[in-house]
Amino acid sequence: MLNVDDPSELLLNPDVIVVFGGSTANMVAIWRVHGIGHALRRAREDGAVLSGWSTGALCWFEGGLTDSCRPALAALPDGLGILFGSYCPDHGEEPRRSWFHEEIGSGALPPGLTFENGVAAHFVETDLAEILSEDEDARAWRVRRDVAGGALAESLATRPFGGQGLGRVPPVGVARYGRS
Numbered sequence: 172m173l174n175v176d177d178p179s180e181l182l183l184n185p186d187v188i189v190v191f192g193g194s195t196a197n198m199v200a201i202w203r204v205h206g207i208g209h210a211l212r213r214a215r216e217d218g219a220v221l222s223g224w225s226t227g228a229l230c231w232f233e234g235g236l237t238d239s240c241r242p243a244l245a246a247l248p249d250g251l252g253i254l255f256g257s258y259c260p261d262h263g264e265e266p267r268r269s270w271f272h273e274e275i276g277s278g279a280l281p282p283g284l285t286f287e288n289g290v291a292a293h294f295v296e297t298d299l300a301e302i303l304s305e306d307e308d309a310r311a312w313r314v315r316r317d318v319a320g321g322a323l324a325e326s327l328a329t330r331p332f333g334g335q336g337l338g339r340v341p342p343v344g345v346a347r348y349g350r351s
Contacts, residue, residue, distance in 0.1 A: 187219065
């Protein structure tokens with residue numbers, strides 16, 4: 172329990188909001204009950220940088236692939252929707268890769284992005300500005316449904332992260348330039 176009347180008040184004037192891993196389904200549901208989803212949208216519109224990894228990256232999208240709903244992986248079609256499409260963290264791990272492609276191919280998830288560990292995306296507003304990678308071999312993909320009901324994965328260009336390594340830099344960062 173928070174010690175404030177309105178939990179969304181905690182998000183009125185942040186410069187950066189970082190969301191860590193956990194249960195995406197539970198987190199988004201609790202945020203909706205307390206109006207946090209709307210507060211996060213307002214914070215982004217006011218210029219805050221939204222970022223996160225794993226659950227903290229997935230939550231910003233319309234949906235994605237998660238293991239927070241049941242013991243197995245499942246489509247989560249109701250993320251916050253701040254970013255369009257879907258997202259799958261840890262793309263290098265099977266069965267995540269195959270399952271994400273199947274969920275997009277079936278139409279359970281909208282087209283989306285997926286990254287291997289060590290890859291980060293930078294969005295400006297809702298537009299993908301660039302993809303950074305700490306390892307020149309780490310990759311990112313855009314996955315979309317094909318006409319036959321399968322999925323097509325397009326490899327995306329990445330830019331090396333200056334050889335310093337991403338360390339704890341989250342894989343998804345959303346920024347709006349020109350803070351009010």
